[in-house]
Amino acid sequence: MSWVRRREIPLLIFAITFIIGCFGYYIEHPAMGKIYSTLFDWVLLMSNLALGTGLIAMTLYHGKKIAKREKGYEMSFVVFGALILMFVSCYASPASREYLYAKIYTPASIAILCFTGFSEISGLYRAFRVRSVEAFFLALAGFILLMHFAPVYGFFIPGVEKVASWLLDNPAMGASRGIVIGVAIGTIAIAIRVLLGYEKAYTG
Amino acid sequence: MSEKGGLIEVLGRNYRQVIWIGVLILCFLPAFVPLGIPISIDKLTIKAYKCIEELEPGDLVLVSPDFTPGMWVEVGPAMNAIMQHLFMKKVRIVIVSFYIDGPVLAEKILREIDIGDAKYGVDYVNLGYLPGMETAMAAFVENPRRIEYDYYGTPVEELEIMKDVKSIGDFKLYIFACVTWPDPWIRQFSGKVPKIITVISPAAISLVMPYVSGGQLYSMLPGTKGGAEYEALMKRPGVATSIMDATSLCLTFVMLLVIVGNISYWRKRLRGE
Amino acid sequence: MIKGELASTFVVLLVFIALYLYCIYRAVRGKPPMIRKVPGLDAMEEAIGRAVEMGRPIYYSTGVGSLDGGDMPMTMAGMTLLGYSASLAASRGAELRYIAAVPQLVPIAEDMLRTAYRDAYKPEQITFVPSQVALMSTIVGTYEREKPAANFLLGALYWETVVIAEAGARAGAMQVGGTGRLYQVPFVVALCDYSLIGEELLAAGAYVSREPSQLGSILASDIIRFITIALIIIYVIGSLFGVDASTILRF
Structure with a gap:
């Protein structure tokens, strides 16, 4: 096995960054502070590089698709066209970049989101079907919160706001805290398993 | 089969088409016929409003519009309202984004509101996008001067507003808008700035409430509803207020459908189908 | 100090x-330590068997949760179950397809599916979409066209849950969903045939692998x-x- 494919390398990187990150947070020492700060610089640098890597990967992927005339290759031309157009507009004219972003990209994104919104509403309709006692309580709580988010009900039925606030402040918050604590405990467990080399899902 | 029963059966069978057509009509209707449905104001919106109202002119406020253009309808109008208030209070605003679309959305907000005589670089600045999400947040908190150039490529040393930004403690308030898991922002900024307000998708309210009651978050605006309430407090009705008409109608429609769907389901179940 | x-x-x-x-x-x-029975995990085997009988694909998604912060344990559990279900599907001759919305997960999934399917692996089994909105619209369209036999939705799920589970229900797929993210739990329970709630998902890796180290960490948790x-x-x-x-x- 090539040394770059060895699992020990990502594990070692994880271990070093974990220990610096963990101790840097708790320990106050000039040397530790400097290492902690340098680590941040590296991560920021790598995040910037990752954007570049993403661009290369995307170009290779779509380039290959066009070269092999794979299914839907026509759309890859659209990707390249949009990429070049956005890149050129950034340097040629900020006004055209704003136009592309505000008048084309933003409405297109909102339109796709709204399209999924229809599915979401029909999903809610199915989710609130009272099949059991638990489903009844889910539907009831959902109903009260729907009224809370439709401001007209809060105005005409003041009690709705109070009940919805109680639901959010008490049962929902209690459950939220339970989940937050559970996830925090799970995160420590995963971190330790990764540190010991038992958790390998993230390396494939 | 009675007429009513027939209708319920049809709705039960073809619910998808009925829902989609109904939602489409109810979304468009208020755009042509504004209904002016009244709204009630939540205590957290009042708390957020008062917090900004108490700021002194010249105070430094940090803002992160960390969402995608697709989510504009969810949180954008509320961000417009809150930013409008900040400019009216003549505080100094530093915008930094941890989402790639943030800087452009910040520009959109600045274009859509009335910034009065505020000058770029003196009263407000857009520092652009800092990649790395939570790590980037931690890095910014550790040293806000880590960013060397603003969104337009101007060195931050040349910007007057940044001369007073030495550490994260110089900011009086941090406002962030997000539509997902708000924990990263709260984890990194809580305790570092005196007050944090979030503009968040209503779906994430139950995730945010423990932080509000625990004091890590000062207040929150639940999406467009919060925006509409904020506009009502400012007495400047805007986009959020107009969206509320459609929201009220659509949610009422959804509630009706849930009732009809359940009647249809239970009729079938009782008949043993 | x-x-x-x-x-x-x-x-x-x-x-x-x-x-x-x-x-x-x-x-x-x-x-x-011993670990109790989790019906949702046993149902995955049944769903794969159904896909073999029907000759239709199985779709798997881990949502938009990434490998950092609070999402990490859930995403890791989702990926572990992807490896498990892929090897199960490969051994029975069913086709499992993974739709990813997080780029870091693509090479991991590729490795898992390659290991499971060996020579039968096809690159089309993995689709990458760059955002939550794209994920939702891709899934709605794909499920409508391909009518999957089973839909696994396991990981740190955000509000794509309702859309994906609704698309799966409409396609008539047998659905197994699981997440530890609070405000998606009710939708997973209401829309899926079997669900893994909170810690059940985190324990899934240990449940399917029976690896002592994983079981030990569950005991400590x-x-x-x-x-x-x-x-x-x-x-x-x-x-x-x-x-x-x-x-x-x-x-």
Whole structure:
């Protein structure tokens, strides 16, 4: 096995960054502070590089698709066209970049989101079907919160706001805290398993 | 089969088409016929409003519009309202984004509101996008001067507003808008700035409430509803207020459908189908 | 040296780490704890069998949760189950397809599917979409066209849950969903045939692999959970008598 494919390398990187990150947070020492700060610089640098890597990967992927005339290759031309157009507009004219972003990209994104919104509403309709006692309580709580988010009900039925606030402040918050604590405990467990080399899902 | 029963059966069978057509009509209707449905104001919106109202002119406020253009309808109008208030209070605003679309959305907000005589670089600045999400947040908190150039490529040393930004403690308030898991922002900024307000998708309210009651978050605006309430407090009705008409109608429609769907389901179940 | 206000949390963290190390060590040395039956995980096998009978594909998604922060444990559990279901599907001759919305997960999934399917692996089994909105619209379209036999939705799920589960239900797929993210749990329960709630998902890796180290860490997590519950009860009782019991952990 090539040394770059060895699992020990990502594990070692994880271990070093974990220990610096963990101790840097708790320990106050000039040397530790400097290492902690340098680590941040590296991560920021790598995040910037990752954007570049993403661009290369995307170009290779779509380039290959066009070269092999794979299914839907026509759309890859659209990707390249949009990429070049956005890149050129950034340097040629900020006004055209704003136009592309505000008048084309933003409405297109909102339109796709709204399209999924229809599915979401029909999903809610199915989710609130009272099949059991638990489903009844889910539907009831959902109903009260729907009224809370439709401001007209809060105005005409003041009690709705109070009940919805109680639901959010008490049962929902209690459950939220339970989940937050559970996830925090799970995160420590995963971190330790990764540190010991038992958790390998993230390396494939 | 009675007429009513027939209708319920049809709705039960073809619910998808009925829902989609109904939602489409109810979304468009208020755009042509504004209904002016009244709204009630939540205590957290009042708390957020008062917090900004108490700021002194010249105070430094940090803002992160960390969402995608697709989510504009969810949180954008509320961000417009809150930013409008900040400019009216003549505080100094530093915008930094941890989402790639943030800087452009910040520009959109600045274009859509009335910034009065505020000058770029003196009263407000857009520092652009800092990649790395939570790590980037931690890095910014550790040293806000880590960013060397603003969104337009101007060195931050040349910007007057940044001369007073030495550490994260110089900011009086941090406002962030997000539509997902708000924990990263709260984890990194809580305790570092005196007050944090979030503009968040209503779906994430139950995730945010423990932080509000625990004091890590000062207040929150639940999406467009919060925006509409904020506009009502400012007495400047805007986009959020107009969206509320459609929201009220659509949610009422959804509630009706849930009732009809359940009647249809239970009729079938009782008949043993 | 240790920041004053963080001293107590640092000590608690060290105690918890020690507990994890002990439980993992104990399990690896031959005393793995027992784990209760999780119906949702057993149902995955049934769903794969259904896909073989129907000759239709299985779709798998881990949502938009990434490999960082609070999402990490859930995403990792989702990926572990992807590996499990892929090998199960490959051995039975069913086709499993994965739709990813997080780029970091693509090479991991590729590796898993390659290992499971070997020569039968096709690159089309993995689709990458760059955002949540794209994920939702891709799934709605794909499920409508391909009518999958099974839909697995396991990981750190955000509000794509309703859309994906609704698309799966409309396509008539047998659905297994699971997440630890609070506000998606009700939708998973209401829309999926089988669900894994919170810790059930995190324990899934251990359940399917029966690896002693994983079982050991689950035992440690449970002990910590009991300690936390005990502290909450002490705090509540203390509050009733006007005593601030939270000072126990302030030193």
